[in-house]
Amino acid sequence: MLSLENLLVEFDAGRPRGLARAITRAESGDGASLMRSLYARTGRALTIGLTGPPGVGKSTLTSALVKKARSLDKSVGVISVDPSSPFSHGALLGDRIRLTEHFVDPKVFIRSMAARGHLGGVSGATGDAVLLMDAFGLDVIIVETVGVGQSEIEIAELAQSTLVALQPGSGDSIQVLKAGIMEIADIFVVNKADHPMANQLKREIRSMMEILQYGAWVPELAMTQALEGTGIDELWSAIERHRAYLFESGEIVRKRRAAFDHQVRQLALGKLQHRLDAAIAAHPDLSIDPYAASERILAEF
Amino acid sequence: MLSLENLLVEFDAGRPRGLARAITRAESGDGASLMRSLYARTGRALTIGLTGPPGVGKSTLTSALVKKARSLDKSVGVISVDPSSPFSHGALLGDRIRLTEHFVDPKVFIRSMAARGHLGGVSGATGDAVLLMDAFGLDVIIVETVGVGQSEIEIAELAQSTLVALQPGSGDSIQVLKAGIMEIADIFVVNKADHPMANQLKREIRSMMEILQYGAWVPELAMTQALEGTGIDELWSAIERHRAYLFESGEIVRKRRAAFDHQVRQLALGKLQHRLDAAIAAHPDLSIDPYAASERILAEF
Numbered sequence: 001m002l003s004l005e006n007l008l009v010e011f012d013a014g015r016p017r018g019l020a021r022a023i024t025r026a027e028s029g030d031g032a033s034l035m036r037s038l039y040a041r042t043g044r045a046l047t048i049g050l051t052g053p054p055g056v057g058k059s060t061l062t063s064a065l066v067k068k069a070r071s072l073d074k075s076v077g078v079i080s081v082d083p084s085s086p087f088s089h090g091a092l093l094g095d096r097i098r099l100t101e102h103f104v105d106p107k108v109f110i111r112s113m114a115a116r117g118h119l120g121g122v123s124g125a126t127g128d129a130v131l132l133m134d135a136f137g138l139d140v141i142i143v144e145t146v147g148v149g150q151s152e153i154e155i156a157e158l159a160q161s162t163l164v165a166l167q168p169g170s171g172d173s174i175q176v177l178k179a180g181i182m183e184i185a186d187i188f189v190v191n192k193a194d195h196p197m198a199n200q201l202k203r204e205i206r207s208m209m210e211i212l213q214y215g216a217w218v219p220e221l222a223m224t225q226a227l228e229g230t231g232i233d234e235l236w237s238a239i240e241r242h243r244a245y246l247f248e249s250g251e252i253v254r255k256r257r258a259a260f261d262h263q264v265r266q267l268a269l270g271k272l273q274h275r276l277d278a279a280i281a282a283h284p285d286l287s288i289d290p291y292a293a294s295e296r297i298l299a300e301f
Numbered sequence: 302m303l304s305l306e307n308l309l310v311e312f313d314a315g316r317p318r319g320l321a322r323a324i325t326r327a328e329s330g331d332g333a334s335l336m337r338s339l340y341a342r343t344g345r346a347l348t349i350g351l352t353g354p355p356g357v358g359k360s361t362l363t364s365a366l367v368k369k370a371r372s373l374d375k376s377v378g379v380i381s382v383d384p385s386s387p388f389s390h391g392a393l394l395g396d397r398i399r400l401t402e403h404f405v406d407p408k409v410f411i412r413s414m415a416a417r418g419h420l421g422g423v424s425g426a427t428g429d430a431v432l433l434m435d436a437f438g439l440d441v442i443i444v445e446t447v448g449v450g451q452s453e454i455e456i457a458e459l460a461q462s463t464l465v466a467l468q469p470g471s472g473d474s475i476q477v478l479k480a481g482i483m484e485i486a487d488i489f490v491v492n493k494a495d496h497p498m499a500n501q502l503k504r505e506i507r508s509m510m511e512i513l514q515y516g517a518w519v520p521e522l523a524m525t526q527a528l529e530g531t532g533i534d535e536l537w538s539a540i541e542r543h544r545a546y547l548f549e550s551g552e553i554v555r556k557r558r559a560a561f562d563h564q565v566r567q568l569a570l571g572k573l574q575h576r577l578d579a580a581i582a583a584h585p586d587l588s589i590d591p592y593a594a595s596e597r598i599l600a601e602f
Contacts, residue, residue, distance in 0.1 A: 035592045260591060260594070265578070265581055267592060268577055269570075269574065281562075290336065291337070294568035298569050
């Protein structure tokens with residue numbers, strides 16, 4: 001592995017290789033040393049989370065958003081979080097192909113990351129990657145995650161604006177959506193808006209929104225046909241309106257604090273779980289009940 | 302609230318009201334006092350976990366399994382874990398109606414429980430409810446949970462035999478299944494087996510099974526039409542074969558230990574998270590990076 005000093009030289013020089021190696025270093029568990037040097041530079045980027053069920057066209061949407069950002073001369077980072085199931089790899093690799101048009105653009109940095117663990121959560125390294133891209137100076141960072149496991153909830157903790165993409169006529173009506181996914185949307189995106197059932201989905205989302213208690217920001221609803229680029233300007237405007245809202249209301253401070261707290265919590269929980277699992281494995285006594293066992297283990301902590 | 306002594310008198314007398322109140326007490330956070338008295342009586346019941354996507358007919362399957370168990374003169378407990386999304390309530394209440402035919406049977410005890418928290422996980426109280434039903438002397442305990450959030454992974458930790466129900470032609474092909482759900486199945490159930498695409502789903506499951514590395518137990522695949530009771534005898538036989546395998550191989554010891562460890566872990570983690578959140582909220586200093594912050598907080602723990 002490159003020494004930390006050499007890595008930082010490359011990073012500081014704005015070389016993508018420096019960023020790539022920094023993210024790899026964070027993935028391998030050594031994010032602490034990097035963050036000590038680079039954390040102070042974070043806080044500039046516009047961070048967008050994009051989630052939704054498989055097949056909704058997230059990668060196509062991502063690609064269209066990258067194109068839009070590039071037309072505004074903004075540099076872009078993309079983090080694709082893959083679920084760990086052996087079953088989705090084919091589909092996901094296929095999806096990734098939609099991003100290839102940006103592969104040769106030096107102002108677009110694309111990174112796939114595996115979701116850690118079988119629960120499909122966004123790995124701690126994803127948060128690190130967002131911070132590293134931010135510190136590197138990328139203007140826009142898009143975190144794209146398939147709506148499996150708890151990753152779509154965690155994405156809302158990391159990103160400033162969360163986009164929930166849905167597709168019409170998918171059989172997945174909103175009723176079958178996972179608990180919590182409706183609540184995290186800052187912007188709903190109905191992709192494949194040329195589908196005959198697109199307006200029905202729009203109505204469904206509107207009526208679901210009436211049930212939910214939203215705060216000062218009521219989610220916007222954008223209709224897109226990402227493959228053809230239709231509706232992307234309007235979606236981008238919605239993202240900018242949400243960002244303006246965050247700054248004008250001061251909500252951005254709470255969002256940043258929440259993202260920080262989330263990362264601190266994940267890092268600390270990771271260490272605690274590790275110690276806890278070791279303590280439980282070493283605990284041979286099954287004659288007592290689980291409550292008594294947990295008390296005993298915590299007392300020894 | 303009934304005093305613990307009176308509650309235990311009712312419980313010991315085999316009155317369903319005693320069991321109902323014990324579960325309520327566990328839900329309200331006071332499982333420890335009950336478990337101290339009752340844990341030693343657990344370990345007899347056959348515990349079955351049933352999960353799958355919404356609309357697959359889990360409640361109908363549950364109802365059919367209850368009927369089968371009753372025909373064998375076994376007493377049955379059913380725990381339905383509800384996701385907490387406001388969107389699924391209608392559908393779930395509709396499902397529950399399918400269990401009404403068993404409402405008047407004194408040997409069938411049915412309980413709905415809310416999944417705790419917005420991540421849709423199986424609540425800690427679900428584990429308590431399983432143990433309480435077991436201690437109460439119910440022969441068969443079925444835990445039914447909709448395949449949202451991480452609940453279907455957790456169910457495999459609690460139940461001896463995990464049934465994953467799938468439906469043909471749902472648009473949800475196996476590819477879109479959540480990471481981890483294929484891995485937890487002891488028995489796959491293709492419900493609505495009269496559907497024209499049932500055999501295709503069966504083939505899909507078989508070919509997915511070839512990718513996965515199974516241990517000594519290779520999941521069985523049962524075809525059912527639960528509404529008409531078709532295939533339920535065969536499904537029950539598969540459950541009995543899995544149970545026989547667990548005992549003959551000694552795997553049951555590992556399963557019990559895993560369920561115990563899972564509960565201990567959840568109880569201890571709950572307390573640790575609570576302390577951790579308080580520590581993070583009280584930590585005003587955002588000038589350091591998340592790694593340094595988590596180290597500092599853990600050091601103060």
